[in-house]
Amino acid sequence: MALGRGGEAAEEIRTLLHAFVEDGHHRVRAAAVRGLLAAPGLGRMAQEVGMRSLAAMLDDPRPEHRLAALWAVSRTAERCTEASGGPEVVRRVMNMASEQGEVEALRPRAQQAAERLAAVVRLGWSERAASGAVATVSEGAA
Secondary structure, three states, rough: OOOOOOOOHHHHHHHHHHHOOOOOHHHHHHHHHHHHHHOOOOOOHHHHHHHHHHHHHOOOOOHHHHHHHHHHHHHHHHHHHOOOHHHHHHHHHHHHHHHHOOOOOOHHHHHHHHHHHHHHHHHHHHHHHOOOOOOOOHHHHO
16 A cells, blocks of 8 residues: 555555554554654644644653653654654653653653654754755854
8 A cells, every 4th residue: 555645545544543643552652653753645734643642642641651652752753853843842852851750761761762863953964064054153153
């Protein structure tokens, strides 16, 4: 089943994934979020739903849901830094990585996800600098 741009197959997949972003099982929920964010051809609305769902998972009172959300962030870091709602997700991950009150098992995973997000941002900066889209500090000072 090819997704292409829109189409019946993409609509079926989008509908299926939307149904699972509120699932009670953390792994099902995280996989649906990842699918909405990572699958090409599902459209902007799917990404918006995915980002809102990911943000909700990061705030979920159940530790296993927050842990699964960190997994999804790590697997979709590029989308998280580009998509609408991305800055809020990044902020939440950074807070989880540094919070002293966070569940001990979650902090290392949050730190790993934060490092992955930072690496994606740094890579984007280097690519823009290499293409000449970003002025260097010395150019700006001249």
